[in-house]
Amino acid sequence: MNPDSSALRPTAASISSESSDLELLTALAAGQVHALGILYDRYAKLVYSLAFKILENSEEAEDITQDVFLTLWRRNTYNPSRGSLSSFLTTMTRSRAIDKLRSKGARLRVIQRLQGIVRTEPSSTTPLEQASVGERAQLIRDALAQLSETERQVLEIAYYEGLSQSEIAKRLNIPLGTVKTRSRQGLLKLRQTLQDYI
Structure with a gap:
């Protein structure tokens, strides 16, 4: 008789702030949104601080922080064999923040050119x-x-x-x-x- 695979999944009661990143990600993949809250509490300061350091704008850093954790929840592409979750989140944050800077730079250049036309x-x-x-x-x-x-x-x-x-x-x-x-x-x-x- 095959064992019930659901017995191998972590339950909401078994997930806590003491759980490992991998346990929390497994729970999150199983639909336990509570695990995202624990991961957020654990890493939001790291993500926000890096985004703010790059963007120098608190609102944009908050946007990036929310985006990073929503992406982790909806499309978890983290692979534990390639490094720690903190490294993965740092890489994703840096990438999103730099993309935002590039986008702002492109908008700024267009506005500066327009100013040059009417100056x-x-x-x-x-x-x-x-x-x-x-x-x-x-x-x-x-x-x-x-x-x-x-x-x-x-x-x-x-x-x-x-x-x-x-x-x-x-x-x-x-x-x-x-x-x-x-x-x-x-x-x-x-x-x-x-x-x-x-």
């Missing part, structure tokens, strides 16, 4: 130079007019008020993911419209 030079006094500045400003207005109202609103708040995406989400009372999507789509449209000028 007026102090010595722009000739009619030809004034016409050129006016023409560039009109190009920007036309490009912004092609965005949806929601995309334009997010970009204008980021550009004119300097708010982070998390701050914009709070201001507009919408999910952070929605802000990220609108910002990304708006910047892509601006880049396409103005590709000959930036």
Whole structure:
């Protein structure tokens, strides 16, 4: 007679803060969400500290921390033979934080190029130079007019008020993911419209 395989699984009662990482991950894979809470208590400070060190932004570090633990829960790709769980979480955190920095850098470069288009030079006094500045400003207005109202609103708040995406989400009372999507789509449209000028 085959033994019942469920008897080999850790039960919710047997999982505690004293359980090993591997026991907790096994319990998590078996659907015991309580195990995630223990792992979070054990490693959240490590993950948050590293994310904050890279991003220098507490809200973005919190976003990364949540993302790392949600990923561990939904798609556990940790392999114990390749190192400790702390090393795995550190690697994932570093990767996510660097991706966020790259994404922010790309957005910043587009905004800086747009600023360069509309920036007026102090010595722009000739009619030809004034016409050129006016023409560039009109190009920007036309490009912004092609965005949806929601995309334009997010970009204008980021550009004119300097708010982070998390701050914009709070201001507009919408999910952070929605802000990220609108910002990304708006910047892509601006880049396409103005590709000959930036």
